Amino acid sequence: xxxxESPAQSLSQATDSDVRRRHGLELFGLSFLALFLELxxxxxxxxVVRLIAYYANLMLISSFLGLGMGAIVGKxxxxxxxxxxxLLLMSxxxxxxxxxxxxxxxxxxxxxxxxxxxxxxxxxxxxxMHVVFAERGNNSLERMKEKHMAPGDFQVPDGxxxxxxxxxxxxxxxxxxxxxxxxxxxxATEEEKKSGFPE
Numbered sequence: 001x002x003x004x005e006s007p008a009q010s011l012s013q014a015t016d017s018d019v020r021r022r023h024g025l026e027l028f029g030l031s032f033l034a035l036f037l038e039l040x041x042x043x044x045x046x047x048v049v050r051l052i053a054y055y056a057n058l059m060l061i062s063s064f065l066g067l068g069m070g071a072i073v074g075k076x077x078x079x080x081x082x083x084x085x086x087l088l089l090m091s092x093x094x095x096x097x098x099x100x101x102x103x104x105x106x107x108x109x110x111x112x113x114x115x116x117x118x119x120x121x122x123x124x125x126x127x128x129m130h131v132v133f134a135e136r137g138n139n140s141l142e143r144m145k146e147k148h149m150a151p152g153d154f155q156v157p158d159g160x161x162x163x164x165x166x167x168x169x170x171x172x173x174x175x176x177x178x179x180x181x182x183x184x185x186x187x188a189t190e191e192e193k194k195s196g197f198p199e
Contacts, residue, residue, distance in 0.1 A: 111169075118154075131153065135150055151166070
């Protein structure tokens with residue numbers, strides 16, 4: 001007994017195989033793109049806008065919400081893929097604007113201070129404390145320099161906040177905008193020269 005397969009049936013099977021392969025590639029490509037965009041939202045946005053880093057769960061929830069909404073809209077057979085480049089561009093522009101609005105001045109400083117009559121215990125000092133100089137702006141020109149005195153608001157761990165006078169005895173280290181440029185320790189910055197650091 002001889003079985004023969006009709007050419008139409010074999011062509012139909014080949015077409016089905018091609019369609020399945022194409023659908024598999026589309027599914028892989030869309031999954032990869034969705035994961036890439038999700039990681040961009042979760043990792044890149046908090047790196048650009050530091051304030052968002054405090055709300056990491058918000059980024060995770062919003063990315064899952066976006067993926068879910070995309071899956072729901074996908075069932076309606078209406079394609080929103082054409083809007084993707086415009087939406088990505090709007091997101092990037094918005095992030096850059098937010099980055100420059102919320103970007104604090106970048107300077108690092110190590111100073112020794114005198115705090116007369118502070119009354120802090122060794123245990124409190126060993127835990128560290130946050131000090132706010134409300135009368136000064138958060139920039140390198142208004143920073144505390146040698147022989148400067150200003151009231152500081154001390155947020156003491158396990159204690160009540162105190163406002164005490166702080167006098168800077170010596171400035172040991174100062175670096176301005178070190179995160180904005182590649183590190184270079186060969187040449188002192190202008191502010192370092194003004195502070196009396198060796199060139």
